[in-house]
Amino acid sequence: MNILLAVSLLVAVTGSAAASSEMRDSGNLLQISAVSVSVKQQGQALPPVLGHRGQAMNAAQLEGANRLKHIPVVKTPRKTREQVIADKQINVDTRSGLRSSAARLNAAIYYEFAIYDASTRLFEDIDYDGFYRTFSVTFDADVHSSNLNQYADVYAMLYLSRNGGPWELYHTTEIFTIFDDVSNDDFEVLTTLHSGYPTDHYDVLIDLYEVGYSDIVATISSDDLDELYGLPLESADRDFYADEGTEVIVGGAISMFAMLFLWVFAIIRRVVSTPSQ
Template structure:
């Protein structure tokens, strides 16, 4: 039969083991935080700008970001077809993906039409005879980062602004285009996150930049992401111009993470209590008991 001190020692070992198991359970979410999340969601909004000076102000940007976040919460989880870039390019070529609707051209683009003395009807008429026969380029692109709530250097919201040009037969010749936007995590595959509306560019004008603001709402791990832009001419199924992080430093290694990872945790002080038998003892009391146990054993051995 075990003595009182041996029973106490066994209970102490069991209590220590239980504490270690509880600690392991507490740490387990951190250990699995980097596991891949199957559902990846991003909410974006695009608009024409007149160069960098006409970009959103910081105040307007934050208002727009809050709208995007609200939209992200209401967004349904839908499995996206043709998620990777090669699959989307092939889907356009085979007619499995439909192009954005031309009527989605916003009033801002219409205002640009008026300024250039070119109405929407004239733009459409000019397009019919030259679709697929002109050269395009994305002249430049840059990005900006917003919203790092936990201040770990990784942001949940970013914008990409780019200037697309068309090399046609007349000065400031118009072209209706749209862009497919992709992200690549740390050199991985290009994965689609947004398709812009159709917008109109004019020759090599510097007043027809397009800006896309995006909030990553779910499933994007904390890492560095590159951006790629594929430009399509409306009515033509092939990519007419591409710009990626390989050519533009402004699209390279964006420090990003989704909203579900950009969380500020409040530190809580929790008092540890180890249960022994029917009562409770702190770690300090247990250490004193163990020390006393070995001290008494030592004295007993000397007496024997």
């Protein structure tokens, strides 16, 4: 009878812990937090990409990583790519200053945009589990025209997709200027994920916008380049390291579950080892 009671208690505790964990993950689905900065490489070539493995930072990236530490972390609602596109269309309809692609054609603007190349790099994996909290995305945006020295003011919106899920916005860059198809104007964004990103593989998508217009002028994603596919990432709240012998509380529900499991196990062992009367 005591054994049945102990087993029932163990099942109940397991269910409660699982429910608490599920609630925690569901909460993470509602909000995310990440901080990003642009990294100025001053026209210097980046080191060769070594696949999805951690790499040492160069001087510019180290300076960017230091700036990341001083940016306040603010949780924001998740927003999908479809929601972003719809919001921009609403802004056009309400005459907020954004113009549509049709307005560009009506103004006899015939230059075109392209994202020539993109790559990713992984940097910080505190717990050495192969999943990184800090990474960078580098891309080369060009503007093509029959005019010599054509330039355009643009910005980019960067998205992550968890294991084939919906594209979700994690960063909007500042405005920057691109010139023709020069090869030394790569734009790099260094990002640290803080919360809301479970341990998994993530794809990257980049949408390019011309300032003042609502439509996407160029895009590139993991569908186009392997370098943007399957990045092993996790947010900082899941990426921590504890020295041996140091007590770490992972979470209230999980810690309580572990303690109760040991207690129930001890009861079962005592009952089984007690001779029958």
